[in-house]
Amino acid sequence: MKGTDSKSMSTFSPPPMGLSRRRLKVFQLLLAVAVIGALVPLCSVLLSSEATSPGDPTEAVASAFRERLLLSSLSEWNRTNCTHFVDRASNHLTTYLLDETSSVPLTHPSPQAEAIPKSIFFLHFNERLKNPKYLCSLESAARKNPNHTITVHAANHKTFIKSIRKWSSALPEDVKSRIVVSPLNWEETFQDTPLESWFQQGLYKESTWVEQNLGNGFRLAQLYKSGGVYMDLDILSINPVGGMARTLAKQDWGMFNNAFFSMNKTDAFVWQLMEEFAESFNGYKWGFNGPEMVMRAYNSNCHPPGANMSLYHSSCDDLNVALSTSFSLFNTKIEASFMILLKLNATGHKTGG
Numbered sequence: 001m002k003g004t005d006s007k008s009m010s011t012f013s014p015p016p017m018g019l020s021r022r023r024l025k026v027f028q029l030l031l032a033v034a035v036i037g038a039l040v041p042l043c044s045v046l047l048s049s050e051a052t053s054p055g056d057p058t059e060a061v062a063s064a065f066r067e068r069l070l071l072s073s074l075s076e077w078n079r080t081n082c083t084h085f086v087d088r089a090s091n092h093l094t095t096y097l098l099d100e101t102s103s104v105p106l107t108h109p110s111p112q113a114e115a116i117p118k119s120i121f122f123l124h125f126n127e128r129l130k131n132p133k134y135l136c137s138l139e140s141a142a143r144k145n146p147n148h149t150i151t152v153h154a155a156n157h158k159t160f161i162k163s164i165r166k167w168s169s170a171l172p173e174d175v176k177s178r179i180v181v182s183p184l185n186w187e188e189t190f191q192d193t194p195l196e197s198w199f200q201q202g203l204y205k206e207s208t209w210v211e212q213n214l215g216n217g218f219r220l221a222q223l224y225k226s227g228g229v230y231m232d233l234d235i236l237s238i239n240p241v242g243g244m245a246r247t248l249a250k251q252d253w254g255m256f257n258n259a260f261f262s263m264n265k266t267d268a269f270v271w272q273l274m275e276e277f278a279e280s281f282n283g284y285k286w287g288f289n290g291p292e293m294v295m296r297a298y299n300s301n302c303h304p305p306g307a308n309m310s311l312y313h314s315s316c317d318d319l320n321v322a323l324s325t326s327f328s329l330f331n332t333k334i335e336a337s338f339m340i341l342l343k344l345n346a347t348g349h350k351t352g353g
Contacts, residue, residue, distance in 0.1 A: 112245035112318055115264050119228035120241065121151040123219055125184060125211045128156065129163050131233075140237040142175045147242065148229075153184045153222065155211075186214060193221045194274040198281060207283025216258060216289045220274045227265030235259060248294060249322040256294040260322070268315035273297045 120141050124134070142150045154160035161181050168176050190199040195217045198204065207213045219230050229241050244262045246269070251257035263270050276297040282288045302316035 113243050116229070116245060116262055117227040117265055118145075118147050118242070119149045119151065119226060120145060121153060121222060121226070121228060121230055122233050123184070123215050123230075124152055124154045124160065124233060125215045125218075126155060127159070129160055132167075134233040135164060135167050137231070137233050137236055138179055139171065139175065141231065142171075142178050144237045145240050145242060146174070146178075148178065150179045152179070152181050153218070154181055155184045157181050157183045184218070186218065189218055189221045189225070193224060194271065194278045195221055198278040203281060204283070209283070209286070213281075213283055213289050216293070217274070217277055219258065219261070220270055220277060223261055223263050224266060224270040224274065227263055227267065230261045232259040244322075245320060246318060247320040247322055248298065251291060253323075255291050256298060256321075258290045258294050268313075269297075269301070269319060272301055272313070272315060276300070 122138065122141075138150055138152065141148070152160065164181075168179065171179075186199060190196045198217070204210060204214055204217070223230050229244075231237075241262060246264060246267065247260075247262040249257050249260040251259070261270075273294065277289055277293050280288075280293070280296065298316075301313040302319065
């Protein structure tokens with residue numbers, strides 16, 4: 001009987017749990033998918049400034065989250081990183097860019113450079129400082145040019161000031177006191193320039209990259225009104241700009257860039273750049289209103305078609321061109337985000353005279 005009872009107990013034992021476990025796993029998988037589906041839009045809202053609108057009830061939470069995330073990343077930004085970049089790149093003598101007649105590195109500034117205002121300005125048209133490493137561009141420009149004022153024209157200047165407060169407080173007073181954050185005022189800056197009607201008529205909106213093209217125009221109008229030096233925020237200075245006179249820059253052998261300008265106040269060539277920008281604006285072609293615009297203005301005024309010198313404009317006199325060798329790619333094991341390194345140790349060439 002014991003054998004029978006044992007067999008009977010075996011026959012009537014509970015069914016295997018494999019099916020229940022499979023159902024549980026399916027349920028867990030579905031639950032995970034549902035949770036991820038709910039979190040993705042939330043993360044998008046929190047991390048993207050474009051995901052919410054002012055009337056959206058989640059905007060306040062999203063804004064606070066982004067602000068805390070930004071301040072956290074800026075707090076972790078160690079200024080020694082900037083020192084590392086500059087020290088690693090500065091392995092040559094301080095030199096000044098002049099013209100092609102110079103066959104040796106020059107250590108004295110161009111006489112025409114005295115007319116260039118002692119100011120360097122940058123443009124930040126995003127609502128928030130998304131890349132803390134841009135602070136190295138500001139710091140290196142201020143350190144390498146002790147007689148220059150460094151200005152950042154920022155779209156949301158109050159937020160920008162708040163976000164850089166800890167970084168700024170760690171700078172030496174003589175550096176910190178020369179770094180200024182100014183509101184980015186499109187309308188005021190474009191006023192009384194060839195770009196005024198372009199802006200007022202809203203032509204800038206006819207673009208795939210609205211803010212980028214506004215920025216392309218802004219740097220020209222500001223450069224015309226204040227003079228000085230304009231740099232993109234991805235330019236790291238390893239030499240001073242005080243020795244440079246009126247200068248354009250090339251990004252390769254055949255094309256100019258609009259990432260760097262050194263110009264007089266109310267410079268006639270900058271006015272021509274704005275005219276070319278407004279008259280031929282095309283917001284749907286990348287680079288057309290930037291590097292290509294500089295090239296068109298330069299060719300039409302400084303190298304007129306058919307070498308017809310009657311079309312040559314006097315604004316090209318003493319206008320230097322920094323060759324592409326003045327700007328070099330800069331990559332390190334730590335970061336590879338600085339696209340261009342300002343290296344003013346190469347010769348350029350004059351366009352007039």
